[in-house]
Amino acid sequence: MQEKDLIPVLERIQKKYGYLPLQALKSVARELGVPAVQVYGAATFFKQFRLNPPGKYQIEVCMGTACYMAGGQVALDSFERRLKIGVGETTPDGEFSLERVACVGCCNLAPVAVVDNVVEKNVTPTRVDGILLSLGLSEENKENKENSNAQGK
Amino acid sequence: MSKKVTITIDGRRISAHEGEKLLWVALDSGIYIPHLCAIRGQDRPPAGCRLCFVEVGGRLGPVTACTEPIREGMVVRTRTPRVDRLVETAFRLLLSDHRLDCKNCTKNGRCELQVIARERGLGPDRDPLQPLPAKTYIDESPRTFVFDPGRCVLCGRCVWVDQQVAGVGAIGFSGRGIRRRVTTFGDSNLAESPCTECGLCVEVCPVGALFFKLPAKKTKGDS
Numbered sequence: 001m002q003e004k005d006l007i008p009v010l011e012r013i014q015k016k017y018g019y020l021p022l023q024a025l026k027s028v029a030r031e032l033g034v035p036a037v038q039v040y041g042a043a044t045f046f047k048q049f050r051l052n053p054p055g056k057y058q059i060e061v062c063m064g065t066a067c068y069m070a071g072g073q074v075a076l077d078s079f080e081r082r083l084k085i086g087v088g089e090t091t092p093d094g095e096f097s098l099e100r101v102a103c104v105g106c107c108n109l110a111p112v113a114v115v116d117n118v119v120e121k122n123v124t125p126t127r128v129d130g131i132l133l134s135l136g137l138s139e140e141n142k143e144n145k146e147n148s149n150a151q152g153k
Numbered sequence: 154m155s156k157k158v159t160i161t162i163d164g165r166r167i168s169a170h171e172g173e174k175l176l177w178v179a180l181d182s183g184i185y186i187p188h189l190c191a192i193r194g195q196d197r198p199p200a201g202c203r204l205c206f207v208e209v210g211g212r213l214g215p216v217t218a219c220t221e222p223i224r225e226g227m228v229v230r231t232r233t234p235r236v237d238r239l240v241e242t243a244f245r246l247l248l249s250d251h252r253l254d255c256k257n258c259t260k261n262g263r264c265e266l267q268v269i270a271r272e273r274g275l276g277p278d279r280d281p282l283q284p285l286p287a288k289t290y291i292d293e294s295p296r297t298f299v300f301d302p303g304r305c306v307l308c309g310r311c312v313w314v315d316q317q318v319a320g321v322g323a324i325g326f327s328g329r330g331i332r333r334r335v336t337t338f339g340d341s342n343l344a345e346s347p348c349t350e351c352g353l354c355v356e357v358c359p360v361g362a363l364f365f366k367l368p369a370k371k372t373k374g375d376s
């Protein structure tokens with residue numbers, strides 16, 4: 001393997017596992033003969049790579065121009081607050097992961113989120129709660145998440 | 154050694170070796186040019202801090218002095234309105250992501266940011282840029298030093314000496330844009346990284362982001 005193969009190799013790993021496990025990054029670094037932190041740098045530089053396994057439910061919030069103008073950031077903030085994770089992260093129980101995407105092609109429904117490949121339109125903070133509720137994020141395990149997160153950080 | 158040539162910086166005639174980088178020639182002649190990222194002897198300077206701009210006769214726009222090779226007869230100006238504007242903007246951007254608190258900082262008085270502010274008259278911002286959320290995490294895990302990312306200017310000097318001089322490869326950059334930071338593999342703390350605590354990175358840090366711990370004070374009764 002040569003350094004120019006780094007990105008294609010990372011792409012293949014992500015295709016296979018759905019994300020880039022740290023162990024895999026270490027092996028790649030060993031193969032290339034470069035410090036592991038250098039491979040880590042490349043993996044975190046590019047938006048297309050994720051370092052956490054995707055959640056059971058994948059939520060993608062649109063940040064295209066129309067959605068952004070119509071309050072996409074508010075929707076994203078609400079998801080982050082409710083799930084207690086940031087973009088590119090997965091809840092500790094593996095249920096939800098959060099991404100931001102560029103235009104998904106239905107600007108008339110802005111702001112839009114794609115939840116498990118289904119387009120949700122007009123995603124207001126109330127709608128965020130509704131979506132999460134329908135996916136089983138109940139009040140009670142929301143509390144649990146708060147606790148487990150408090151320990152984790 | 155390459156041949157000696159004569160150049161002019163701010164009206165002063167200076168003799169220097171052809172091909173040497175302008176930044177070091179100016180500094181060695183007592184002419185100050187702001188700089189954070191360059192290290193003497195680098196083959197390919199990263200030119201990332203964008204602070205060492207100068208104007209060189211015959212070149213259209215300002216150029217970075219850390220990458221500009223010395224050529225016979227070159228005429229350099231270190232202060233022009235265009236240069237000053239670039240430097241001021243870069244400096245203000247740095248401060249918008251800096252936990253500024255000099256009087257409680259270990260580098261107070263020896264800090265390169267303070268030098269730049271003094272030399273270029275960039276006092277406290279009357280109209281500061283919107284600050285980024287302060288990074289509050291501090292890594293105190295190494296036995297001998299501390300890493301405080303809230304004071305890091307992302308110059309990359311520590312990364313360069315870690316990888317090129319010490320040959321360890323414990324630290325590097327991660328992320329990009331406003332998420333860019335100096336970190337270890339998997340964002341572990343330094344004690345869990347391959348870091349050998351050689352201390353080279355601490356010595357090259359131009360600001361208060363990497364600093365040595367004070368030796369534990371002996372209290373009365375210690376033998």
Ligand code: SF4
Nearest residue numbers: 254255258264360361
């Ligand atoms: S790093 Fe420099 S500018 Fe920043 S607080 Fe410390 S002394 Fe002040």
Ligand code: SF4
Nearest residue numbers: 305306308309311358
């Ligand atoms: S820790 Fe210091 S040397 Fe390293 S990038 Fe930050 S400011 Fe530069």
Ligand code: FES
Nearest residue numbers: 200202203205219
């Ligand atoms: S010293 Fe030239 S760009 Fe940083």
